[in-house]
Amino acid sequence: MIYVTSDLHGCYDKFMRLLKMIGLKADDTLYILGDLVDRGPENADTVIAAASRKNIRVLMGNHDYLASLMIQKFCMDDGPEDPETLRAKAPELWDIREMWLSDGGEATRAEIMRQPRQVRDVIRRFLGRQPVFEEITVNGQTYHLSHSVPGREKLLDTEHWDLSDFLFGRPEYDKVYFPDKILVTGHTPTGLIDEASAGRIWKKNNHIAVDCGAVFGGPLGCICLDTGEEFYAE
Numbered sequence: 001m002i003y004v005t006s007d008l009h010g011c012y013d014k015f016m017r018l019l020k021m022i023g024l025k026a027d028d029t030l031y032i033l034g035d036l037v038d039r040g041p042e043n044a045d046t047v048i049a050a051a052s053r054k055n056i057r058v059l060m061g062n063h064d065y066l067a068s069l070m071i072q073k074f075c076m077d078d079g080p081e082d083p084e085t086l087r088a089k090a091p092e093l094w095d096i097r098e099m100w101l102s103d104g105g106e107a108t109r110a111e112i113m114r115q116p117r118q119v120r121d122v123i124r125r126f127l128g129r130q131p132v133f134e135e136i137t138v139n140g141q142t143y144h145l146s147h148s149v150p151g152r153e154k155l156l157d158t159e160h161w162d163l164s165d166f167l168f169g170r171p172e173y174d175k176v177y178f179p180d181k182i183l184v185t186g187h188t189p190t191g192l193i194d195e196a197s198a199g200r201i202w203k204k205n206n207h208i209a210v211d212c213g214a215v216f217g218g219p220l221g222c223i224c225l226d227t228g229e230e231f232y233a234e
């Protein structure tokens, strides 16, 4: 069976409950469409749990990309942490660091700094090396999986794709992109697509949006692509 979830954001307990709920077997695959870290309570454990299972495939989200870069630049030394010393390591990224910290990165940073250097390195490598999209076929139906997608015109213009389109893109949920392909994405909590769908997986116009806002108090949503069955770990 193929399962898809997204936007764990350090919600380790919900992640563990979801794994139990779906009963993930050795020959099943669970896709996580990015944003393993930031905002939530257990970011390091969430990454390690995902990285250590062969039947879990992770695609990169914007928070994973940024966390990987920030850990590499600012979190690998154990020396003094005064702002001047830190800033000197990568002055060109200092503003981005501030943005990351205020957008949920502080939770990840604090946890990462408590880990041995070797573990930090494993986490930042894992977060930084995942693919941004994957296309799969289940029961004859093709699915495009990624953290996000850009607008329809941009996605159809394959020559001008940019990495950031799949990390920060703004999907047009009111448009069918492909008549024969379903786009499965996270990144946008479903309550923002349609208020009535808050906390539930949203399906329409050959889109499936799976981010149910686990870190904002919603469940961690998951869909089985073979059966259509939905799972919600509270």
Ligand SMILES: [Mn+2]
Binding pocket: 035, 061, 062, 063, 147, 167, 186, 187, 188
């Ligand atoms: Mn995101």
